[in-house]
Amino acid sequence: MSFPIADWPELPAALIAEVRDFVRIDHQADDAAIDAFLRSAASLCEDFTGQMLLVRSVTDILPARQAWQKLKRLPVQSIISVELVAADGTASVLAVEDYAVDIDSEGIGWIRLRRSDGGSRIRVAYMSGLATDWEELPAGLRQGIVRMAGYFYANRDGVDAGGPPSAVTALWRPYRRMRMA
Structure with missing residues (x-):
């Protein structure tokens, strides 16, 4: 990866x-x-x-689910934005209240939608790296x-x-x- x-x-x-x-x-x-x-x-x-190793910007595409999902890169430093991506590829930024995020003590980033608005995927932009x-x-x-x-x-x-x-x-x-x- x-x-x-x-x-x-x-x-x-x-x-x-x-x-x-x-x-x-x-x-x-x-x-x-x-x-x-x-x-x-x-x-x-x-x-x-x-x-x-070095902190850089990462973008993950994940299924639009209400269950907790792990982000792919470690360690996550911060989650910048979450967008709902429709089947036709158009994206719309989700309001903070529409999703929940967590970064656990091991640097694993987690995200889940609080509600689903018909999008098939979400695009999560975040910063990841040790230094x-x-x-x-x-x-x-x-x-x-x-x-x-x-x-x-x-x-x-x-x-x-x-x-x-x-x-x-x-x-x-x-x-x-x-x-x-």
């Missing part, structure tokens, strides 16, 4: 420098490649942990991303050194959120 790599916010130069230091290179000629490797590593981290920028990410996640990007850089020519480093999963595992379907 990851976002396209191109949708990631701009990477700070300090993060690229961390990868350069990790793989022991002292030039900036490969910074574009390192940027791409960092984006891939961050995307893998999100997929592995089941959580969005507002790269510097605020927990150290284990950040270090795992740097190590994974370093692994990608070191193995960019197709020579595989036996798979990704186990240290990466050890750094990410405490943040992993398992979801049952």
Whole structure:
């Protein structure tokens, strides 16, 4: 459930420098490649942990139901708007009193309609993510991303050194959120 790599916010130069230091290179000629490797590593981290790293806007389309439904991304920071989407695709913003929302202690966002006005779906816009920028990410996640990007850089020519480093999963595992379907 990851976002396209191109949708990631701009990477700070300090993060690229961390990868350069990790793989022991002292030039900036490969910074574009390192940027791409960092984006891939961050995307893998999100997929592995089941959580969005950086806070960004998300939109979910859900069935129009009066039962509680979970939002797809974690952790939810805030719910911005809820729209009722008709079968023909037209959308209308629902009044706050027409739905209920909750964000539980685990960051799971919940929504339910209080009444149904004939729409078949709802569109929920919300903000989700662990940190507002790269510097605020927990150290284990950040270090795992740097190590994974370093692994990608070191193995960019197709020579595989036996798979990704186990240290990466050890750094990410405490943040992993398992979801049952």
